[in-house]
Amino acid sequence: MAKKAAAKPTAASPRLKSSSLLDTRVVYCGDNLESLAKLPDACVDLIYIDPPFNSNRNYEAFWGETKEKRAFEDRHENTKAYIDYMRPRCVQLARVLKKTGSFYYHCDSHASHYVKVMLDGLLGENNFQNEIIWKRTSSHSDAKRKFGDQSDSIMFYTGGDAKYTFNPLYQPYSQEYIKSHYSNVDADGRQYTTRDLRSPSPRPNLTYEYKGYKPHPNGWSISREVMEKLDAEGKLYFPKDQDGRIRIKNYLDEMPGTLFGNVWDDIEPLNSQAAERLGYPTQKPLALLERMIKASSNENDIVLDAFCGCGTALVAAQNLKRQWIGIDISPTACRVMAKRLRDVCGLPESEPLWRAGRGFVVRDLPWTVEKLRVIPPFEFENWAVIALGGIPNKVQVGDMGIDGRIFPVSANATPRKKQEGELLLQERWYPIQVKQKDKAGRPDIDAFEAVMMREDCEKGFFISFDFSSDALTEIDAFFKRSHKVIVALTVQEILDEQIARKLA
Ligand SMILES: C[S@@+](CC[C@H](N)C(=O)[O-])C[C@H]1O[C@@H](n2cnc3c(N)ncnc32)[C@H](O)[C@@H]1O
Numbered sequence: 001m002a003k004k005a006a007a008k009p010t011a012a013s014p015r016l017k018s019s020s021l022l023d024t025r026v027v028y029c030g031d032n033l034e035s036l037a038k039l040p041d042a043c044v045d046l047i048y049i050d051p052p053f054n055s056n057r058n059y060e061a062f063w064g065e066t067k068e069k070r071a072f073e074d075r076h077e078n079t080k081a082y083i084d085y086m087r088p089r090c091v092q093l094a095r096v097l098k099k100t101g102s103f104y105y106h107c108d109s110h111a112s113h114y115v116k117v118m119l120d121g122l123l124g125e126n127n128f129q130n131e132i133i134w135k136r137t138s139s140h141s142d143a144k145r146k147f148g149d150q151s152d153s154i155m156f157y158t159g160g161d162a163k164y165t166f167n168p169l170y171q172p173y174s175q176e177y178i179k180s181h182y183s184n185v186d187a188d189g190r191q192y193t194t195r196d197l198r199s200p201s202p203r204p205n206l207t208y209e210y211k212g213y214k215p216h217p218n219g220w221s222i223s224r225e226v227m228e229k230l231d232a233e234g235k236l237y238f239p240k241d242q243d244g245r246i247r248i249k250n251y252l253d254e255m256p257g258t259l260f261g262n263v264w265d266d267i268e269p270l271n272s273q274a275a276e277r278l279g280y281p282t283q284k285p286l287a288l289l290e291r292m293i294k295a296s297s298n299e300n301d302i303v304l305d306a307f308c309g310c311g312t313a314l315v316a317a318q319n320l321k322r323q324w325i326g327i328d329i330s331p332t333a334c335r336v337m338a339k340r341l342r343d344v345c346g347l348p349e350s351e352p353l354w355r356a357g358r359g360f361v362v363r364d365l366p367w368t369v370e371k372l373r374v375i376p377p378f379e380f381e382n383w384a385v386i387a388l389g390g391i392p393n394k395v396q397v398g399d400m401g402i403d404g405r406i407f408p409v410s411a412n413a414t415p416r417k418k419q420e421g422e423l424l425l426q427e428r429w430y431p432i433q434v435k436q437k438d439k440a441g442r443p444d445i446d447a448f449e450a451v452m453m454r455e456d457c458e459k460g461f462f463i464s465f466d467f468s469s470d471a472l473t474e475i476d477a478f479f480k481r482s483h484k485v486i487v488a489l490t491v492q493e494i495l496d497e498q499i500a501r502k503l504a
Contacts, residue, residue, distance in 0.1 A: 022039060022040060022043050022302075022325070023325075024302055024323035024324060024325055025318075025323065025324060025325075025347070025354060025359070025360040025361070026325055026326070026354075026360065026361055026362075026363055027308070027311070027314070027325075027326040027327070027328070027334050027337060027338060027360065027361070027362045027363070028325070028326070028327045028328075028363050028364055029327075029328065029329070029330075029331050029334040029362060029363065029364045029365045029366065030327065030329060030364045031329050032089055032092075032306040032307065032327040032328075032329070033088055033089055033092065035306075035327045035364075036089065036092035036093065036095075036096060036306060036327070037092060039092075039096045039325075040096070041095055041096065042095075042096065042097065042098045042099060042101075042159075043096055043098065043302065044096050044097060044098060044101060044302045044303070044304040044325070045098055045100070045101045045102070045165065045296075045297050045298075045301035045302050045303065046101060046102050046103075046104075046165075046292070046293060046296045046297045046301060046302070046303045046304070046322075047093050047096075047097055047101070047102070047103045047104065047303075047304045047305075047306070048104045048106070048289065048292060048293075048303070048304075048305050048313045049093070049104070049105055049106065049305065049306050049307050050106040050282070050284060050305075050307055050309065050313075051086060051089075051106075051107075051307045052282075052307075079110070079111055079114050082111055082114075083111070083114050083115070083118055086115070086118065087118055087122075089306065090105075090118060090119065090122050091122060093304075093306060094122045094123050096304070097123075097159045098159055098161075099159040099160045099161035099164075100158075100159060100161045100163060100164045100165055101158070101159040101164065101165070101296075102129075102156065102157070102158050102159070102164060102165065102166075102292075102295075102296035102297075103119070103123060103156070103157045103158070103159070104132075104154050104155070104156050104292050104296075105119060105154065105155040105157075106152060106153075106154045106284070107152065107153055107154075107155070108149070108151075108152045108153060109149060109151075109153060112131070112153040112155065115155055116128070116131070116155055119155055119157055123157040123158075123159070123160075124157075124160060127157045127158050127159065127160055128155070128156075128157050129156045129157060129158055130155075130156040130262040131153050131154070131155055131156070131262060132153070132154040132155075132156055132262050132263075132264060133151045133152075133153060133262060133263045133264065134151060134152045134153075134154060134264045134267065134288060135150055135151050135263070135264065135265040136150065136151060136152050136269045137150050137269055138150065154292075156292075164296075165296055165297060165298060165301070166295060166296060167294060167295055167296075167298070168259055168260075168295075169259070169260050169291065169294060169295050170256040170257035170258060170259055170260065171257050171258055171260055171266065172257045172258075173252075173255070173257055173258060177258075178191070178252065181193045182252045184237075184249075186234075186249075186251075190251050190252070190253060191251070191252040191253075192249040192250055192251045192252060193249075193250050193252075194237045194247035194248065194249055194250070195247060195248050195250055196216075196245060196247050196248075197216070197220050197221050197222060197227075197245070197246060197247060197248055198216040198218060198220075198221060198245070199216065199218040199219045199220055199221040200218070200221070201218060202218045202219060203218060203219035203220070203221075204219060205219070206219035206220040206221070206222070206223065207219045207220075208220070208224050210224070210227055210246060211231075211238070211246075212242050213238065213242060213244070213245065213246050214243070214245075216245060227246075230248060234249075235248060235249050236248060236249065237249050260291070260295075264288070264291070267285055267287045267288050267291070268285065269285065270283055270284075270285055276344075278310050278336065278340065282309055283309065283310050283312060284309075284312045285312070286312055286315060286316050286319075288312075289312050289313045289315075289316035289317075290316045290319070290320065293313070293316050293317055293320050293322060294320065297317075297320075297322055299320070299321045299322065300321065300322065300323060301322050301323065302322070302323045302324065302325065303317040303322045303323070303324045303325075304324070304325045304326075304327075305324070305325075305326050305327070306327045307327070307328065308326035308327060308328045308333070308337060309328060309333055309337070310333060310336050310337050310340060311326060311333075311336070311337025311338075311340050311341060313326070314326045314337060314341060315340060315341065315344055315345055318341065318345045318347060319345065330379060331365050331366055331375065331379055331382075331383055332379055332382040332383065332386070332392075334362050334365060335362075335365075335386060338360075338362050341360055347359060347360050348360075349361065349362065367383075367495060368495070369465070369491055369492060369495065372436075372491055373436070373465065377436050380434065380436045381403045381404070381434045381436075384403070384404075384432070384434045384463045384491070384494065385403055385404030385432050385434065387494050388404070388406060388432060388461060388463070388489075388494070390404040390405055390406040390407075390432050390461075391404055391405055391406075391407070392404045393405075400451065401431075401433060401447055401448060401450070401451040402431045402432070402433065402451060402455075403432055403433055403434040404431075404432040404434070405429045405430065405431060405432065406429060406430045406432060406461065407428070407429050429457070430457055430458075430459045430460055430461060431448075431451055431452065431455060431457055431460045431461070432460070432461045432462075432463065433448045433451070433460065433461070433462050433463070434463045434464075435462075435463070435464040436464075436465075437464055437465060438465050438466060439464070439465070439466045439467060439468050439471075440462065440464035440466070440467050440468070440471050440488075441467075441468045441470060441471050442468065442470040442471050442474050444462070444464075444471065445462065445471045445474045445475060445478070445486065446474065448460060448462055448486065449474075449478050449482075449484075449486070452482075452484050452486070453482070453484075457484065458483075458484055458485065459484065459485045459486075459487065460484070460485070460486050460487070461486075461487045461489060462475075462486055462487070462488050462489065463489045463490075463491065463494065464488075464489075464490065464491070465490060465491050465492075466490055467488050467490070471488070472488060475488055
């Protein structure tokens with residue numbers, strides 16, 4: 001993934017890649033420990049990571065309540081194991097961060113103190129800038145014996161150079177603040193507040209009298225020329241009493257607002273109605289990522305998210321005209337974020353377009369028989385169901401023998417009126433059963449037949465690496481008995497894209 005210095009644009013390669021050092025607009029599917037090792041030193045401007053937390057609340061390995069969740073929890077059963085897991089990854093992240101860059105580590109109070117100690121060691125205590133407190137919920141139904149946990153912590157470090165990128169961000173003043181500070185209104189309706197023009201230290205050369213108004217004992221803070229200029233612009237406030245002092249007007253419409261502090265309570269978590277919601281419990285709001293990206297990078301800078309889930313940081317970076325690199329270990333997450341980048345950002349997923357400086361690519365998806373044999377079962381199920389154009393079951397515990405459903409193309413047609421005794425078109429669906437085994441056998445087919453009878457489906461799909469001859473004989477016998485079709489598909493057939501023929 002690291003590249004040699006960029007070649008001069010030629011007719012054959014007309015446009016330079018986004019960076020002469022590394023490929024951007026790429027999602028890498030794999031363990032970030034391996035992917036990061038291939039990146040050159042000091043190559044990214046902003047890193048955001050949101051690893052699975054060391055807390056029961058948020059252990060989901062992307063899909064929420066799955067049977068893999070337990071195994072995932074066990075992996076980080078204590079904080080030491082969590083930090084041991086994260087440390088080598090953070091070593092790599094610290095290596096790839098530019099000196100002028102920024103590193104945001106999203107976690108919560110279960111691990112934040114341990115994370116800080118680890119990052120102090122890797123990035124330097126002096127490069128710690130803030131612990132950002134994001135108020136992610138107002139509810140605290142879990143809190144009967146303590147105060148409710150309502151916030152996440154985002155540890156913000158910079159890369160070591162005093163001239164690190166930081167763009168101050170402002171929020172609008174609150175209504176209360178405006179009411180109490182901007183109560184003065186000009187003839188043209190502009191609200192303003194006033195500030196005195198007293199010099200903080202004695203300035204004997206600025207003790208001039210202006211239009212009969214006396215200077216402060218220390219002198220004015222501005223020269224006579226500036227005073228005259230402000231006066232001409234109508235920006236001076238003259239008290240009625242000439243013993244009072246001239247003040248300067250600060251207009252509300254010229255003020256940038258209040259600088260953001262480290263407590264962010266204005267970004268709502270994604271509720272069930274949020275337009276950007278994809279349905280994954282760990283998805284973070286775009287606004288949260290936008291704030292960090294706006295503050296700590298500029299257009300065309302490179303943003304890296306090494307635990308990028310459904311791609312919130314990548315979408316935010318793309319929308320803000322930054323370059324980006326995403327890494328996630330879950331092939332399903334990578335497919336979901338690819339769809340999001342296509343749908344939300346209108347970015348084409350295409351190798352030729354990416355080479356031409358547009359579009360993006362997903363690399364290293366484990367789409368070989370060997371790799372598919374070893375990915376976690378829930379990933380395998382998702383891969384198989386999605387490959388068939390089906391919809392995976394979200395709940396994989398107690399799935400009643402169904403791993404996904406296919407809604408035949410005709411089922412999406414305009415609904416027609418239901419005839420007596422006829423199912424509505426949209427109600428037609430076919431079950432998909434997936435077994436990550438070398439050979440599905442007769443008992444597996446028997447169990448799927450029971451599902452098809454129970455659900456009264458005319459057709460169903462069974463995916464495995466291979467089928468025993470008993471299993472195939474039983475599929476034929478089932479058709480003769482019930483006129484219901486079980487389509488047996490091997491993984492190799494799906495990879496060879498022979499499915500279209502079988503799906504027909
Ligand atoms: C909490 S989610 C990130 C959610 C993300 N911020 C979003 O808004 O969509 C954590 C992600 O880290 C991924 N992950 C866990 N371990 C990983 C590893 N070693 N390498 C790469 N990704 C990993 C998981 O698959 C999961 O998608």
